[in-house]
Amino acid sequence: MVTHTEENYLKAIYKISEKDKKPAGTNAIAKEMDTSAASVTDMLKRLSEKGFIKYQKYKGVNLSSKGSKIATNLIRKHRLWESFLVDKLDFTWDAVHDIAEQMEHIKSEVLVQKLDEYLGFPKFDPHGDPIPNADGKFTLRVQILLSLLRKNDKAVIIGVKEHDDDFLRFLNSKNLQLGSKVIIIEKNDYDKSMTVTVEGVQVMLSEKITKQIYVKKHE
Amino acid sequence: MVTHTEENYLKAIYKISEKDKKPAGTNAIAKEMDTSAASVTDMLKRLSEKGFIKYQKYKGVNLSSKGSKIATNLIRKHRLWESFLVDKLDFTWDAVHDIAEQMEHIKSEVLVQKLDEYLGFPKFDPHGDPIPNADGKFTLRVQILLSLLRKNDKAVIIGVKEHDDDFLRFLNSKNLQLGSKVIIIEKNDYDKSMTVTVEGVQVMLSEKITKQIYVKKHE
Protein backbone atom coordinates (compact mmCIF):
# COMPACT_ATOMS: atom_id res chain seq x y z
CA MET A 1 0.00 0.00 0.00
CA VAL A 2 1.15 3.47 -0.84
CA THR A 3 -0.45 6.52 0.74
CA HIS A 4 -1.58 9.69 -1.00
CA THR A 5 1.38 11.57 0.46
CA GLU A 6 3.91 8.89 -0.44
CA GLU A 7 2.63 9.01 -4.01
CA ASN A 8 3.22 12.74 -4.13
CA TYR A 9 6.77 12.34 -2.87
CA LEU A 10 7.50 9.67 -5.48
CA LYS A 11 6.20 11.96 -8.20
CA ALA A 12 8.33 14.84 -6.90
CA ILE A 13 11.44 12.65 -6.83
CA TYR A 14 10.71 11.44 -10.35
CA LYS A 15 10.29 14.98 -11.62
CA ILE A 16 13.48 16.26 -10.00
CA SER A 17 15.78 13.43 -11.02
CA GLU A 18 14.32 13.60 -14.52
CA LYS A 19 15.11 17.30 -14.77
CA ASP A 20 18.53 17.28 -13.11
CA LYS A 21 19.62 13.90 -14.50
CA LYS A 22 20.98 12.91 -11.08
CA PRO A 23 19.74 11.68 -7.68
CA ALA A 24 17.25 14.06 -6.04
CA GLY A 25 18.53 15.95 -2.99
CA THR A 26 16.59 16.49 0.21
CA ASN A 27 16.31 20.25 -0.24
CA ALA A 28 15.11 19.99 -3.81
CA ILE A 29 12.40 17.57 -2.73
CA ALA A 30 11.45 19.84 0.19
CA LYS A 31 11.06 22.74 -2.21
CA GLU A 32 8.99 20.74 -4.71
CA MET A 33 6.76 19.40 -1.92
CA ASP A 34 6.59 22.73 -0.15
CA THR A 35 7.66 21.23 3.16
CA SER A 36 10.71 21.16 5.44
CA ALA A 37 13.92 19.24 4.76
CA ALA A 38 13.43 17.40 8.05
CA SER A 39 10.04 16.10 6.92
CA VAL A 40 11.62 14.93 3.70
CA THR A 41 14.29 12.96 5.55
CA ASP A 42 11.59 11.25 7.60
CA MET A 43 9.66 10.37 4.48
CA LEU A 44 12.74 9.12 2.64
CA LYS A 45 13.29 6.59 5.42
CA ARG A 46 9.73 5.38 5.07
CA LEU A 47 9.89 5.18 1.28
CA SER A 48 13.19 3.35 1.53
CA GLU A 49 11.78 0.80 3.99
CA LYS A 50 8.92 0.17 1.61
CA GLY A 51 11.35 -0.38 -1.25
CA PHE A 52 10.20 2.55 -3.39
CA ILE A 53 13.57 4.33 -3.43
CA LYS A 54 17.28 3.66 -3.11
CA TYR A 55 18.47 5.92 -0.35
CA GLN A 56 21.78 6.49 1.39
CA LYS A 57 22.15 9.22 3.99
CA TYR A 58 23.53 12.44 2.52
CA LYS A 59 23.70 10.85 -0.95
CA GLY A 60 20.33 11.76 -2.41
CA VAL A 61 17.69 9.37 -3.73
CA ASN A 62 16.78 7.42 -6.83
CA LEU A 63 13.52 5.65 -7.46
CA SER A 64 13.54 1.87 -7.47
CA SER A 65 11.74 0.22 -10.38
CA LYS A 66 8.76 -0.20 -8.06
CA GLY A 67 8.81 3.52 -7.18
CA SER A 68 9.34 4.52 -10.77
CA LYS A 69 6.33 2.51 -11.84
CA ILE A 70 4.15 4.31 -9.32
CA ALA A 71 5.45 7.72 -10.41
CA THR A 72 4.94 7.19 -14.13
CA ASN A 73 1.49 5.76 -13.48
CA LEU A 74 0.60 8.93 -11.57
CA ILE A 75 1.85 11.05 -14.45
CA ARG A 76 -0.17 8.88 -16.83
CA LYS A 77 -3.32 9.39 -14.79
CA HIS A 78 -2.67 13.09 -14.30
CA ARG A 79 -2.30 13.70 -18.02
CA LEU A 80 -5.22 11.50 -19.01
CA TRP A 81 -7.50 13.37 -16.60
CA GLU A 82 -6.22 16.71 -17.92
CA SER A 83 -7.10 15.52 -21.40
CA PHE A 84 -10.55 14.51 -20.19
CA LEU A 85 -11.14 17.88 -18.57
CA VAL A 86 -10.15 19.81 -21.68
CA ASP A 87 -11.51 17.53 -24.41
CA LYS A 88 -14.75 16.44 -22.77
CA LEU A 89 -15.64 18.97 -20.10
CA ASP A 90 -14.45 22.01 -22.02
CA PHE A 91 -11.97 23.33 -19.47
CA THR A 92 -9.21 25.62 -20.68
CA TRP A 93 -5.62 24.43 -20.31
CA ASP A 94 -4.90 26.91 -17.53
CA ALA A 95 -7.59 25.49 -15.24
CA VAL A 96 -6.94 21.77 -15.15
CA HIS A 97 -3.76 21.20 -13.16
CA ASP A 98 -5.13 21.41 -9.63
CA ILE A 99 -8.11 19.20 -10.41
CA ALA A 100 -5.96 16.57 -12.14
CA GLU A 101 -3.64 16.71 -9.14
CA GLN A 102 -6.53 15.29 -7.12
CA MET A 103 -7.85 12.89 -9.75
CA GLU A 104 -4.48 11.22 -10.33
CA HIS A 105 -4.82 9.53 -6.93
CA ILE A 106 -8.00 7.62 -7.78
CA LYS A 107 -7.12 3.95 -7.53
CA SER A 108 -8.60 1.69 -10.20
CA GLU A 109 -6.70 0.01 -13.01
CA VAL A 110 -9.80 -0.55 -15.08
CA LEU A 111 -10.85 3.07 -14.73
CA VAL A 112 -7.58 4.30 -16.26
CA GLN A 113 -7.84 1.78 -19.04
CA LYS A 114 -11.42 2.74 -19.87
CA LEU A 115 -10.64 6.45 -19.63
CA ASP A 116 -7.71 6.03 -22.02
CA GLU A 117 -9.94 4.23 -24.49
CA TYR A 118 -12.73 6.81 -24.12
CA LEU A 119 -10.27 9.58 -24.97
CA GLY A 120 -8.99 7.66 -28.00
CA PHE A 121 -5.60 6.71 -26.52
CA PRO A 122 -4.11 10.21 -26.66
CA LYS A 123 -0.32 10.42 -26.82
CA PHE A 124 -0.06 14.02 -25.57
CA ASP A 125 -1.96 16.03 -22.97
CA PRO A 126 -3.45 19.55 -23.33
CA HIS A 127 -0.04 21.13 -22.64
CA GLY A 128 1.69 18.94 -25.22
CA ASP A 129 3.32 16.70 -22.59
CA PRO A 130 3.59 13.03 -23.51
CA ILE A 131 1.22 10.60 -21.79
CA PRO A 132 3.02 7.41 -20.79
CA ASN A 133 1.29 4.21 -21.88
CA ALA A 134 0.29 1.44 -19.47
CA ASP A 135 3.91 0.20 -19.46
CA GLY A 136 5.26 3.63 -18.55
CA LYS A 137 6.70 4.34 -22.01
CA PHE A 138 6.62 7.94 -23.24
CA THR A 139 6.19 8.87 -26.90
CA LEU A 140 9.17 10.90 -28.06
CA ARG A 141 9.03 13.50 -30.82
CA VAL A 142 11.07 16.32 -32.27
CA GLN A 143 10.22 19.62 -30.64
CA ILE A 144 12.18 22.85 -30.68
CA LEU A 145 11.76 26.12 -28.86
CA LEU A 146 10.00 28.91 -30.72
CA SER A 147 12.93 31.15 -29.73
CA LEU A 148 15.20 29.22 -32.10
CA LEU A 149 13.19 29.98 -35.23
CA ARG A 150 14.30 32.58 -37.76
CA LYS A 151 12.61 35.17 -39.93
CA ASN A 152 10.07 33.68 -42.33
CA ASP A 153 10.02 30.29 -40.57
CA LYS A 154 6.60 28.69 -40.21
CA ALA A 155 5.71 26.40 -37.32
CA VAL A 156 2.92 24.82 -35.28
CA ILE A 157 2.75 25.05 -31.50
CA ILE A 158 2.92 21.57 -30.00
CA GLY A 159 3.69 22.22 -26.35
CA VAL A 160 4.71 24.51 -23.52
CA LYS A 161 7.64 24.23 -21.14
CA GLU A 162 6.20 26.51 -18.45
CA HIS A 163 2.86 25.44 -16.95
CA ASP A 164 2.05 28.40 -14.74
CA ASP A 165 -1.62 29.37 -15.04
CA ASP A 166 -0.89 33.04 -15.62
CA PHE A 167 1.51 32.19 -18.42
CA LEU A 168 -1.11 29.96 -20.04
CA ARG A 169 -3.74 32.67 -19.75
CA PHE A 170 -1.33 35.12 -21.35
CA LEU A 171 -1.03 32.73 -24.29
CA ASN A 172 -4.84 32.44 -24.46
CA SER A 173 -5.05 36.22 -24.71
CA LYS A 174 -2.74 36.17 -27.75
CA ASN A 175 -4.62 33.27 -29.33
CA LEU A 176 -1.62 31.02 -28.88
CA GLN A 177 -2.67 27.44 -28.25
CA LEU A 178 -1.73 23.89 -29.19
CA GLY A 179 -2.07 23.56 -32.94
CA SER A 180 -1.74 27.29 -33.62
CA LYS A 181 0.23 28.09 -36.78
CA VAL A 182 2.79 30.85 -36.39
CA ILE A 183 4.93 32.66 -38.94
CA ILE A 184 7.99 34.59 -37.85
CA ILE A 185 7.67 38.09 -39.35
CA GLU A 186 10.58 39.75 -37.63
CA LYS A 187 13.24 38.93 -35.08
CA ASN A 188 14.97 41.62 -33.06
CA ASP A 189 18.70 40.99 -32.79
CA TYR A 190 19.15 42.94 -29.59
CA ASP A 191 16.49 41.58 -27.18
CA LYS A 192 15.61 38.46 -29.22
CA SER A 193 11.93 39.40 -29.23
CA MET A 194 9.87 38.32 -32.22
CA THR A 195 6.92 39.55 -34.16
CA VAL A 196 4.83 36.61 -35.31
CA THR A 197 1.53 36.07 -37.07
CA VAL A 198 -0.98 33.86 -35.26
CA GLU A 199 -4.31 33.17 -36.92
CA GLY A 200 -3.76 36.16 -39.15
CA VAL A 201 -3.00 38.52 -36.27
CA GLN A 202 0.45 39.97 -35.55
CA VAL A 203 1.76 39.79 -32.01
CA MET A 204 5.07 40.69 -30.38
CA LEU A 205 6.61 38.05 -28.12
CA SER A 206 9.57 38.61 -25.78
CA GLU A 207 12.30 36.00 -25.54
CA LYS A 208 11.04 35.10 -22.07
CA ILE A 209 7.87 33.87 -23.80
CA THR A 210 9.36 32.27 -26.90
CA LYS A 211 11.71 30.19 -24.74
CA GLN A 212 8.69 28.51 -23.14
CA ILE A 213 6.92 27.38 -26.30
CA TYR A 214 7.66 24.18 -28.20
CA VAL A 215 6.98 24.07 -31.92
CA LYS A 216 7.33 21.81 -34.90
CA LYS A 217 8.66 23.44 -38.06
CA HIS A 218 6.20 23.55 -40.92
CA GLU A 219 6.81 23.19 -44.68
CA MET B 1 -11.68 23.02 5.77
CA VAL B 2 -13.11 19.55 6.00
CA THR B 3 -10.90 16.49 5.69
CA HIS B 4 -11.54 13.38 3.64
CA THR B 5 -12.33 11.42 6.80
CA GLU B 6 -14.62 14.08 8.20
CA GLU B 7 -16.53 14.06 4.93
CA ASN B 8 -17.04 10.33 5.21
CA TYR B 9 -18.36 10.66 8.75
CA LEU B 10 -20.79 13.37 7.69
CA LYS B 11 -22.06 11.18 4.89
CA ALA B 12 -22.46 8.23 7.27
CA ILE B 13 -24.39 10.39 9.74
CA TYR B 14 -26.60 11.68 6.95
CA LYS B 15 -27.33 8.18 5.72
CA ILE B 16 -28.16 6.81 9.17
CA SER B 17 -30.39 9.63 10.34
CA GLU B 18 -32.14 9.58 6.96
CA LYS B 19 -32.89 5.87 7.29
CA ASP B 20 -33.80 5.80 10.99
CA LYS B 21 -35.51 9.19 11.02
CA LYS B 22 -33.78 10.07 14.29
CA PRO B 23 -30.38 11.24 15.57
CA ALA B 24 -27.54 8.86 14.66
CA GLY B 25 -26.04 6.88 17.55
CA THR B 26 -22.36 6.29 18.14
CA ASN B 27 -22.55 2.54 17.53
CA ALA B 28 -24.50 2.90 14.32
CA ILE B 29 -21.90 5.33 13.00
CA ALA B 30 -19.09 3.02 14.10
CA LYS B 31 -20.68 0.18 12.17
CA GLU B 32 -21.24 2.27 9.04
CA MET B 33 -17.66 3.56 9.17
CA ASP B 34 -16.22 0.18 10.11
CA THR B 35 -14.37 1.60 13.10
CA SER B 36 -14.61 1.59 16.90
CA ALA B 37 -17.17 3.48 18.97
CA ALA B 38 -14.32 5.25 20.76
CA SER B 39 -13.00 6.62 17.46
CA VAL B 40 -16.47 7.85 16.62
CA THR B 41 -16.77 9.73 19.91
CA ASP B 42 -13.44 11.43 19.19
CA MET B 43 -14.57 12.41 15.73
CA LEU B 44 -17.96 13.66 16.94
CA LYS B 45 -16.17 16.11 19.21
CA ARG B 46 -14.12 17.39 16.30
CA LEU B 47 -17.12 17.67 13.99
CA SER B 48 -19.05 19.44 16.71
CA GLU B 49 -16.24 21.95 17.29
CA LYS B 50 -16.22 22.68 13.58
CA GLY B 51 -19.97 23.25 13.62
CA PHE B 52 -20.87 20.39 11.28
CA ILE B 53 -23.09 18.57 13.78
CA LYS B 54 -25.23 19.18 16.85
CA TYR B 55 -23.90 16.85 19.47
CA GLN B 56 -24.72 16.22 23.12
CA LYS B 57 -23.00 13.42 24.99
CA TYR B 58 -25.04 10.22 24.99
CA LYS B 59 -27.80 11.87 22.93
CA GLY B 60 -26.73 11.02 19.40
CA VAL B 61 -26.02 13.49 16.60
CA ASN B 62 -27.79 15.52 13.96
CA LEU B 63 -26.15 17.35 11.11
CA SER B 64 -26.14 21.14 11.22
CA SER B 65 -27.20 22.88 8.02
CA LYS B 66 -23.48 23.28 7.26
CA GLY B 67 -22.89 19.55 7.76
CA SER B 68 -25.99 18.64 5.82
CA LYS B 69 -24.85 20.72 2.90
CA ILE B 70 -21.53 18.87 2.80
CA ALA B 71 -23.23 15.48 2.99
CA THR B 72 -25.74 16.12 0.21
CA ASN B 73 -23.00 17.58 -1.96
CA LEU B 74 -20.99 14.38 -1.50
CA ILE B 75 -24.04 12.32 -2.47
CA ARG B 76 -24.51 14.58 -5.48
CA LYS B 77 -20.92 14.07 -6.57
CA HIS B 78 -21.03 10.34 -5.89
CA ARG B 79 -24.12 9.84 -8.02
CA LEU B 80 -22.93 12.11 -10.82
CA TRP B 81 -19.64 10.20 -11.05
CA GLU B 82 -21.51 6.89 -11.03
CA SER B 83 -23.58 8.19 -13.94
CA PHE B 84 -20.41 9.20 -15.73
CA LEU B 85 -18.83 5.80 -15.23
CA VAL B 86 -21.87 3.94 -16.56
CA ASP B 87 -23.03 6.32 -19.30
CA LYS B 88 -19.66 7.40 -20.67
CA LEU B 89 -17.10 4.80 -19.68
CA ASP B 90 -19.37 1.81 -20.10
CA PHE B 91 -19.06 0.39 -16.60
CA THR B 92 -21.80 -1.92 -15.35
CA TRP B 93 -23.84 -0.78 -12.34
CA ASP B 94 -22.24 -3.35 -10.08
CA ALA B 95 -18.72 -1.96 -10.58
CA VAL B 96 -19.01 1.75 -9.92
CA HIS B 97 -19.56 2.22 -6.20
CA ASP B 98 -15.98 1.93 -4.95
CA ILE B 99 -14.61 4.19 -7.66
CA ALA B 100 -17.28 6.85 -7.08
CA GLU B 101 -16.52 6.59 -3.37
CA GLN B 102 -13.09 8.00 -4.22
CA MET B 103 -14.20 10.48 -6.86
CA GLU B 104 -16.80 12.12 -4.63
CA HIS B 105 -13.98 13.72 -2.64
CA ILE B 106 -12.54 15.69 -5.56
CA LYS B 107 -12.88 19.34 -4.62
CA SER B 108 -13.92 21.68 -7.41
CA GLU B 109 -17.26 23.43 -7.73
CA VAL B 110 -16.82 24.10 -11.42
CA LEU B 111 -15.92 20.48 -12.09
CA VAL B 112 -19.21 19.25 -10.64
CA GLN B 113 -21.12 21.85 -12.55
CA LYS B 114 -19.45 20.96 -15.86
CA LEU B 115 -19.82 17.25 -15.20
CA ASP B 116 -23.53 17.70 -14.50
CA GLU B 117 -23.93 19.59 -17.76
CA TYR B 118 -21.87 17.03 -19.72
CA LEU B 119 -24.15 14.27 -18.48
CA GLY B 120 -27.26 16.26 -19.41
CA PHE B 121 -28.32 17.11 -15.84
CA PRO B 122 -29.43 13.61 -14.90
CA LYS B 123 -32.04 13.34 -12.13
CA PHE B 124 -31.29 9.71 -11.22
CA ASP B 125 -28.11 7.65 -11.06
CA PRO B 126 -27.48 4.16 -12.52
CA HIS B 127 -29.18 2.53 -9.53
CA GLY B 128 -32.23 4.77 -9.82
CA ASP B 129 -31.26 6.89 -6.81
CA PRO B 130 -32.09 10.59 -7.09
CA ILE B 131 -29.20 12.99 -7.71
CA PRO B 132 -29.57 16.12 -5.57
CA ASN B 133 -29.25 19.38 -7.50
CA ALA B 134 -26.72 22.10 -6.61
CA ASP B 135 -29.05 23.28 -3.82
CA GLY B 136 -29.27 19.82 -2.31
CA LYS B 137 -32.85 19.18 -3.47
CA PHE B 138 -33.77 15.62 -4.45
CA THR B 139 -36.30 14.82 -7.18
CA LEU B 140 -39.15 12.76 -5.74
CA ARG B 141 -41.21 10.26 -7.73
CA VAL B 142 -43.67 7.46 -7.23
CA GLN B 143 -41.93 4.12 -6.94
CA ILE B 144 -43.31 0.87 -5.60
CA LEU B 145 -41.70 -2.45 -4.84
CA LEU B 146 -41.98 -5.14 -7.48
CA SER B 147 -43.20 -7.46 -4.70
CA LEU B 148 -46.45 -5.47 -4.47
CA LEU B 149 -47.52 -6.10 -8.05
CA ARG B 150 -50.22 -8.65 -8.96
CA LYS B 151 -50.77 -11.12 -11.74
CA ASN B 152 -50.90 -9.50 -15.18
CA ASP B 153 -49.50 -6.18 -13.96
CA LYS B 154 -46.96 -4.54 -16.25
CA ALA B 155 -44.15 -2.35 -14.95
CA VAL B 156 -40.77 -0.79 -15.67
CA ILE B 157 -37.80 -1.16 -13.33
CA ILE B 158 -36.72 2.26 -12.11
CA GLY B 159 -34.45 1.50 -9.17
CA VAL B 160 -33.02 -0.91 -6.63
CA LYS B 161 -33.15 -0.74 -2.85
CA GLU B 162 -30.20 -3.07 -2.26
CA HIS B 163 -26.85 -1.99 -3.76
CA ASP B 164 -24.70 -5.03 -3.04
CA ASP B 165 -22.53 -5.93 -6.05
CA ASP B 166 -23.51 -9.59 -5.98
CA PHE B 167 -27.18 -8.69 -5.97
CA LEU B 168 -26.66 -6.37 -8.94
CA ARG B 169 -24.76 -9.05 -10.83
CA PHE B 170 -27.59 -11.47 -10.13
CA LEU B 171 -29.97 -8.99 -11.75
CA ASN B 172 -27.62 -8.65 -14.73
CA SER B 173 -27.72 -12.41 -15.19
CA LYS B 174 -31.54 -12.31 -15.43
CA ASN B 175 -31.46 -9.32 -17.78
CA LEU B 176 -33.05 -7.14 -15.13
CA GLN B 177 -31.82 -3.56 -15.39
CA LEU B 178 -33.09 0.01 -15.18
CA GLY B 179 -35.71 0.46 -17.89
CA SER B 180 -36.50 -3.25 -18.20
CA LYS B 181 -40.17 -3.96 -18.80
CA VAL B 182 -41.60 -6.77 -16.71
CA ILE B 183 -44.96 -8.54 -16.84
CA ILE B 184 -46.18 -10.57 -13.88
CA ILE B 185 -47.15 -13.98 -15.21
CA GLU B 186 -47.78 -15.76 -11.95
CA LYS B 187 -47.57 -15.06 -8.24
CA ASN B 188 -47.21 -17.85 -5.70
CA ASP B 189 -49.43 -17.28 -2.68
CA TYR B 190 -47.33 -19.35 -0.31
CA ASP B 191 -43.75 -18.05 -0.71
CA LYS B 192 -44.67 -14.83 -2.59
CA SER B 193 -42.31 -15.71 -5.42
CA MET B 194 -43.21 -14.50 -8.90
CA THR B 195 -42.77 -15.61 -12.45
CA VAL B 196 -42.23 -12.60 -14.69
CA THR B 197 -41.39 -11.96 -18.30
CA VAL B 198 -38.33 -9.76 -18.95
CA GLU B 199 -37.38 -8.96 -22.52
CA GLY B 200 -39.47 -11.89 -23.68
CA VAL B 201 -37.85 -14.36 -21.29
CA GLN B 202 -39.58 -15.89 -18.26
CA VAL B 203 -37.75 -15.84 -14.94
CA MET B 204 -38.70 -16.84 -11.41
CA LEU B 205 -37.97 -14.32 -8.67
CA SER B 206 -38.12 -15.00 -4.93
CA GLU B 207 -39.71 -12.45 -2.61
CA LYS B 208 -36.25 -11.64 -1.27
CA ILE B 209 -35.45 -10.32 -4.74
CA THR B 210 -38.75 -8.63 -5.59
CA LYS B 211 -38.62 -6.66 -2.34
CA GLN B 212 -35.40 -4.99 -3.51
CA ILE B 213 -36.63 -3.72 -6.88
CA TYR B 214 -38.49 -0.48 -7.44
CA VAL B 215 -40.88 -0.23 -10.38
CA LYS B 216 -43.32 2.13 -11.99
CA LYS B 217 -46.60 0.61 -13.11
CA HIS B 218 -47.12 0.65 -16.85
CA GLU B 219 -50.39 1.06 -18.84
Added chain:
DNA sequence: TAATATATTTAGATTAGTCTAAAAAAATAT
Protein backbone atom coordinates in the same frame (compact mmCIF):
# COMPACT_ATOMS: atom_id res chain seq x y z
C1' DT C 1 44.21 22.34 4.61
C1' DA C 2 41.67 24.97 7.59
C1' DA C 3 37.57 27.95 7.72
C1' DT C 4 33.20 28.80 6.15
C1' DA C 5 28.94 27.84 3.99
C1' DT C 6 25.48 24.70 2.58
C1' DA C 7 22.96 20.42 2.81
C1' DT C 8 21.18 16.89 5.52
C1' DT C 9 19.91 14.47 9.57
C1' DT C 10 18.50 14.01 14.47
C1' DA C 11 15.82 15.25 18.52
C1' DG C 12 11.73 16.29 20.37
C1' DA C 13 7.08 18.02 19.87
C1' DT C 14 2.35 18.39 17.48
C1' DT C 15 -2.01 16.98 15.07
C1' DA C 16 -5.43 13.78 12.91
C1' DG C 17 -7.11 9.54 13.16
C1' DT C 18 -7.02 5.32 15.07
C1' DC C 19 -6.91 1.49 18.77
C1' DT C 20 -8.02 -1.37 23.43
C1' DA C 21 -9.52 -1.53 28.00
C1' DA C 22 -11.96 0.46 31.59
C1' DA C 23 -15.45 3.60 33.46
C1' DA C 24 -19.81 5.77 33.31
C1' DA C 25 -24.43 6.65 31.63
C1' DA C 26 -28.76 5.10 29.72
C1' DA C 27 -31.98 1.56 28.52
C1' DT C 28 -34.17 -2.80 29.53
C1' DA C 29 -35.82 -6.56 32.17
C1' DT C 30 -36.88 -8.99 36.20
Added chain:
DNA sequence: ATATTTTTTTAGACTAATCTAAATATATTA
Protein backbone atom coordinates in the same frame (compact mmCIF):
# COMPACT_ATOMS: atom_id res chain seq x y z
C1' DA D 1 -37.02 -0.09 41.70
C1' DT D 2 -33.15 -2.77 41.44
C1' DA D 3 -30.18 -5.56 38.58
C1' DT D 4 -28.46 -6.42 34.23
C1' DT D 5 -27.37 -5.32 29.63
C1' DT D 6 -26.26 -2.11 26.15
C1' DT D 7 -24.41 2.15 24.67
C1' DT D 8 -21.32 5.70 25.05
C1' DT D 9 -17.40 8.07 26.80
C1' DT D 10 -12.75 8.47 28.90
C1' DA D 11 -7.92 7.24 29.46
C1' DG D 12 -3.84 6.24 27.50
C1' DA D 13 -1.20 4.71 23.66
C1' DC D 14 0.07 4.21 18.56
C1' DT D 15 1.14 5.72 13.56
C1' DA D 16 1.69 8.94 9.67
C1' DA D 17 2.98 13.27 8.56
C1' DT D 18 4.37 17.36 9.91
C1' DC D 19 7.13 21.21 12.44
C1' DT D 20 11.40 23.98 14.68
C1' DA D 21 15.85 24.01 16.53
C1' DA D 22 20.11 21.92 17.02
C1' DA D 23 23.70 18.81 15.44
C1' DT D 24 26.44 16.73 11.97
C1' DA D 25 28.14 15.84 7.12
C1' DT D 26 29.59 17.43 2.92
C1' DA D 27 31.09 20.96 -0.31
C1' DT D 28 33.37 25.27 -1.27
C1' DT D 29 36.74 28.71 -0.87
C1' DA D 30 40.47 31.24 0.78
